Amino acid sequence: MRIQPLFSIFLFFLVSTTMAAATSPASDDPGAEELLKRSYQAMGGSNWDDISTLLTRYEVSTSGLEGTGVVIEDLLTGRNLGQYDLGAITASEGFDGEQVWSMDPNGAITISETVDELESARNAAYRIMRAFWYPQRHAADTTWDRKETLDGVEYDVLIVSPEGVRPFELWIDGTNGLIARTAEQQAVDTETTIYDDYREIEGVMIPHHVRTTNGDSRYDSVLTVEEAVINPELPATAFNIPEENVSEIEMAGDSTVIPFTLINNHIFIEAQLNGQGPFTLLVDTGGANVIVPEAMQRLGLSGAGAIQGRGTGEESMDVSITQIDRITLGGMTMTDQTFYGIDLSSIARAGGMAFDGLVGYEVFKRFVVKIDYQNGELTLTRPESFHYEGDAQPIRFVFDGQTPQVDGSIDGFEGTFTLDTGSRSSLDIMGPFAERNDFDDHYEFPVEAISGWGVGGPSRSKISRAKSLKLGPVEVRDIILEVSISTSGSFTDRYRAGNVGGGVLKRFTVTFDYQNKQMWLEPNDWFDQPDHYDRSGMWINLADNGFEVIDLVQAGPAAEGGLQTGDVITEIGGKAAGDWTLYALRQALRQKSPGTKWAVSYLRGDLGHQTQIILRELVP
8 A cells, every 4th residue: 555645745746637628729839939938037037047946935734734844946956855744744855866765754764766756856856947948957848739728717738858757748827927837647646736826036936825636636735835045055965865763673683583374365463552462464565554443443543634545446545644652563663653544444355354454664674574475474684684595596676665666577578566465466467568568469368357455445457367477587487467457546557567466475485675675586385386366257355244246257157157246145165154264265266176066145135045156267
């Protein structure tokens, strides 16, 4: 699960959303160069020429939180630094001219190296430099695209394509020549920043009201300028990446071993929170600290705000912020941890197991983490004491947000893949990657169905089988391939190729070294296990009185047996639903031989029915 970043609202980001507007034909082209000259004069003209730095202080309102923010910008190089304090959460983020970094609320620094995040930072730097007026600072190809009329005001829309970076839109008010809004398609979202309430400060026009949206107004961010200082005195180190400021850990010795349970390819461990417990937590390589409302109530905690949480599903969920003083995992204790409160009940029903939250990045960032899937052990080792002694070759990764991402290929199609212990699947492919590489011409897709369930609900995919997945020097063969057909959510990412989940990772003992951005994959006894797709043709979730049929494969065994979505299975395979765990039942429906006949009793409304399902191979 990903928490939408808050700090990005501070920078001079140029983003866009769909809106009702009238569009004029290209014959009205006034010329990009003339429009930029007009905007330059309207916003202060030559008064900008001697401005090298700008410091702006804001009042901030976003996602139910109120607070303050400060941004400093270097107009000559595009370097920038922003900090915010929203009461329940504080953090900072910046670009030093080469590296994109962020400090999370728990004081950990992440250096981002993905194409998406670098292009976002470089485009932000271009706009901070006002390079559309000063092309010597950064060259770009700029063209007039169209006129838009919105709320009675006509705008000229320019397409700006900075050298080496993705394009964005620049909207210029036809009435006064001011920059009114800006647009950039990012990896997943299309967002909008709207600038108004311009006021003159030392001869230049500064917008004093800035609203950023990704199209969901619940999560809009509004900045109100309190002070803008031109050419402030700044220390030489103003744009340097700061030192980490993480809380202390308590651990006797150099390492601790934590037993875990593997269910639905998910890793579950037991934890103590504020001295109470045990609490059951899912381990997610890139996940934030998460706690469910029931566990918050048990601990007497309250949450603040309603920021945006997103995952594999197409919907967003409100996320509150709380603080936990102590979290103990095995023989290790971390203090003063920010947690995000979110309702995970739908994921629990889909997985068949209730749990109290997630841990991930905060743990992986502080330790070298070895996951021994076969023996159910998670080992945390202090980085300064770690020395790898196995036979595997190191695989370098970068961070996609806070999730490790490696270079690899699927059947020869090269791309980048995130490594996600929070996913039950073997391999999910992003829809844009599949489209670019014409997957429909290379694979047969006998099944289209729900393929997973995360924050934001279910995700749907076309299902096939891949011959070869390569991650660095490691190759895994004949795995189930799920090509996303979602129209929103994390699986619409335009930059990633795919997401590698527990179905692949469980074949290895996996060691992550986040500090040095490297990992090792050592095959275990499960390495050659066949990867089966469900042979019943249905997706079922846990219900109060059995298992609810949520989705059916068209013309699959369950559909042919007469089952419909909404039916509740009360008995299957000669056992009452209460005698099955959802995990065990799903395992059986995947692994029982084709031709196996399963007697099924189910409820449709208040009426009971019986049928038979004959399992068969749906994805050969």
